[in-house]
Amino acid sequence: MKNFKLSNLVSLVAVCIMASVPTLSSAASKKNKVHIYADFSSADLFVTGTFVATGALDISGVAEMEVSVNANGMIAHCILTLTPDDGSGTIVIAQECQFASSPIKGRWQIVGGTGAYAELKGNGSLLMPEFDEDMTGTIY
Numbered sequence: 001m002k003n004f005k006l007s008n009l010v011s012l013v014a015v016c017i018m019a020s021v022p023t024l025s026s027a028a029s030k031k032n033k034v035h036i037y038a039d040f041s042s043a044d045l046f047v048t049g050t051f052v053a054t055g056a057l058d059i060s061g062v063a064e065m066e067v068s069v070n071a072n073g074m075i076a077h078c079i080l081t082l083t084p085d086d087g088s089g090t091i092v093i094a095q096e097c098q099f100a101s102s103p104i105k106g107r108w109q110i111v112g113g114t115g116a117y118a119e120l121k122g123n124g125s126l127l128m129p130e131f132d133e134d135m136t137g138t139i140y
Contacts, residue, residue, distance in 0.1 A: 031138040032056030034122065036093075038063040038080065038133040045069075047131070051082050056139050059084040065133070074099050080108075080133065089115020093135075097128060104128035108135050 034056045040049035040063070051063040061084040069076045078095040091113045097106035109123040124137015 031140045034124070034135075034137060034139045036082070036133075036135040038065070038082070038135075040065065040131040040133075043131050049132075053082070059086065059088070061085040063133075076106075087115075089113060089117045091117045091120060095126060095133070097126070108133075108137065110139070 032055065034053060036051060036053045036057070038049055038051040040047045045067045047065050047067070049063045049065075050060065052060045059082075061082065063080060063082055065078050065080045067076050067078050076095075076097045076099070078097065080093040080095060082091040082093070084090075092111050093108050094111045095106055095108045097104055104127065106126050106128070107123070108126050110120055113120050120139060122137055122139030124135055126133055126135040128134070
């Protein structure tokens with residue numbers, strides 16, 4: 001231990017710190033564009049339909065949405081659950097839609113998932129043509 005220099009200790013600590021801190025460029029490169037389109041045949045407080053995701057996700061399957069509308073009917077908070085046909089898990093998305101705009105628009109955010117999507121995060125904007133949900137954004 002007598003031959004161990006303070007400069008060696010400082011170098012060792014610096015290497016440990018650098019190895020544990022992620023760089024901004026690696027974190028930014030994990031964001032990937034995604035497009036999710038959910039097709040519903042009607043508008044109700046609970047609807048079931050289908051979805052297709054392209055871009056960073058290449059899946060399709062069943063879409064179920066539970067809708068909660070505010071008292072004046074101008075804003076809806078929705079929980080959309082996507083279940084891919086391949087059995088890889090589920091993706092749960094929270095949405096806020098504003099009916100005062102034309103077309104109807106809003107925001108979405110992934111709030112949960114199971115299986116392959118348990119750690120998935122993402123968000124973006126949405127439009128509501130007809131009874132459908134047209135979401136674009138990024139996942140990471």
